Amino acid sequence: MRQIVFAAVMVAAFAAFAWTVIRFYKFMRKGRPFPGTFGEKGARFGDVLAYFLFQGSVAREMASRHHLLIFWGFLIICVGTFELMVKGLWPGFSYALIIGHTLDGIFKAVLDVTNAVVLAVMLFSYFCRLVLRPKLIPLSGDAALILGMISMLCITHFLMHGALMAAGGGAHPSMLVSTVVAAWFQGSASAAMIAEVNFWLHMLIVFFFLNYIPYSKHIHLIGAFFNIALRNRGKKGVMPKLDLEDETQWGVGSYERFDWKSLLDTYACTECARCSTNCPAWNTDKPLSPMHLIHDLRDEMRARGAKLIELTPGVSPSASEESEGEGEAGNGKPKPSERDKQLIKELSEAEPMVGGRIKDETLWSCVTCGACEAVCPVFIEHPLKIMQMRTHLVLTESRMPSELARMFKGLENNQNPWGIGSDKRMDWAEGLEVPTMADKGSAEYLVWIGCAGSYDDRGKKISRAWVQLLQRAGVDFAVLGLEEGCTGDAARRAGNEFLFQTLAEMNVELFKQYKVKKVLVTCPHCYHSFKNEYSQFGLELEVYHHTEFLEKLVAEGKLKPSAKQDGALTYHDSCYLGRWNEIYAPPRKVLAAATGRPPVEMERMGYKSFCCGAGGARMWMEEHAPRINENRTREALATGAKTIATACPFCAVMITDGVKAANKEEEVRVLDIAEVIAEALPPAPAPAPAPAPSSEASATGN
Secondary structure, eight states, X not given: OHHHHHHHHHHHHHHHHHHHHHHHHHHHHTSBOOOSXXXXXXXXHHHIIIIIISOHHHHTOGGGTHHHHHHHHHHHHHHHHHHHHHHHHOTTXXXXXXHOHHHHHHHHHHHHHHHHHHHHHHHHHHHIIIIIOOTTSOOOHHHHHHHHHHHHHHHHHHHHHHHHHHTTOOOOTTOHHHHHHHGGGTTOTTHHHHHHHHHHHHHHHHHXXXXXXXXXXXXXXXXXXXXXXXXXXXXXXXXXXXXXXXXXXXXXXXXXXXXXXXXXXXXXXXXXOHHHHXXXXXXXXXXXXXXXXXXXXXXXXHHHHHHHTTSOTTOOTTOOGXXXXXXXXXXXXXXXXXXXXXXXXXXXXXOOTBTTTBOHHHHHTOOOOOHHHHHOTTOOOHHHHHHHHHHIIIIXXXXXXXXXXXXXXXXXXXXXXXXXXXXXXTGGGTTSOOOBHHHHSOOSEEEEOHHHHHXXXXXXXXXXXXXXXXXXXXXXXXXXXXXXXXXXXXXHHTTOHHHHHHHHHHHHHHHHHTTOOEEEESXXXXXXXXXXXXXXXXXXXXXXXXXXXXHHHHHTTSSXXXXXXXXXXXXXXOTTTTTTTOOOHHHHHHHHHHHSSOOBOOSSOGGGOOOOSOTTTGGGSOOOSSOHHHHHHHHHHTTTOSEEEESSHHHHHHHHHHHHHTTOTTTOEEEEHHHHHHHHSOOOOOOOOOOOOOHHHHHHHX
């Protein structure tokens, strides 16, 4: 009878779990088809081993390493629980029947110690939440319940096995902690009953936990595995190209407008809060927490998805009154039932996802720096979702900050976000003999100056230093001059996909006209667009950021810096150069060659660098204090460096403003890497004087 009752409970628990998982899967599959592919199966298997089983991303974070004990401990406890589950159906079962008594004894010893370790970590987790109280990881009811259930699994393990030992029930003697517990029950006539009660408690907790998982933060135990296995293994930070001709609405305004892989992200979130902890917006009191954004999307999917999956297949959630008289004979679609009409009404009257559950100001706070994505242990792509929702705001709702409307107008009229006359684009080159493609016809490298390098006063100095270095190194190059436009990066990140595509298509045609194959850029945003997104328009380029190219010129001896500089120098990693394109070493090598020593590193550097605050079109939007650039500048100043080196004209502007805000402009300089190299070079040799005419030639001339 015991086995029958246990089997009935187990079957009911797994059936309920399966029903929930299938239901949640249906919510996700309401999303649009995923436009990419899932090749590289061997590499994906490696990803699962590295990032799911061995928790590679978690292991690199010191503050999160206790989670390794929880995860691996939980896996071992699950293996032990499986044996108990089989015992519930077949009391005589033991792993010893499969692996032998010796290996079974070793496993039981490991299982016992693991339960003790996990219980200790659970107590530590309670301490953290009750005493240390981290801002983003509070002791919520959900967290308290989960921690409590895991703790109870450990406690019932010890009580069950300890009581079994005391009752002579055959618990393994290698279980040292349980042996200590067994001493509590020695001589007790109720030891066997205690063991049986704790067996049932243990298994009922497991069955309850199994069904609670999908509704709790621990849904990531299901979603993380698949999200890691299906993660984006290609270029990062790339916006998919919209088909502007076929779309009736653009961007993402409701959850089902995301592709299903993007929605899988929401099931994978571990709620570790690392995304928000590293987010520049969140760290400067802006209304954006990447973790909470993912939670909001998941909540929206559950609420709206529950209604969508109830609709009769083929009935559109946007069906109108006009379709009431149309059945299968009319337009090939089923006629909405009364229930369908009610669901459609509820869907239409529900608060919108964008502008409702997710506020406009939340989306506009993002600097698209990728810090959230870079530290996420399960590869959630937060910025992509934000940019797709921005696209909905701009193109479908025509709703945007007024500063962006001005920027778009400047791009439309003069092909630069400042709106300065396009006839001023070559003013930066005054006094320099800079060849243009129109005059030269062709060159090995096209030097793309960019809007910042052409119009911003700080950017103009960088452009001049960069071009003079190329001339000194004897590089065959030319610029587009007045023909140059804007890559459109800011327009795309700000949601104006139509404007971006217009600008991109103009540039592509111009590049094809001049047969451009190699491009040199100083702006990481232009670099990212050319290298990763212009292929969407059929243009494949060799793109080099100036830090990469300067490293090459120095290594080849075409530039020979003196390696002398007074005072320490620190380097600020640009988000679009570092995190999105993983260029970390070249800038540091160039700076080391220029100064004779590696730069002094800030606390946040490399993939954890802190944004300057200009990305995602935030350069053209007002920001309320505390300001992101001032936060970053304080960190740079704390190194004691007398020079802050940058590799992006926008970073140079933002860090320079930060230095001024700190009243340190007289003590600390902000220089682009090109300017650092230019200062480190010995004076260029004076041109040889023209030979004097011979006396014979003079006589002939006379």
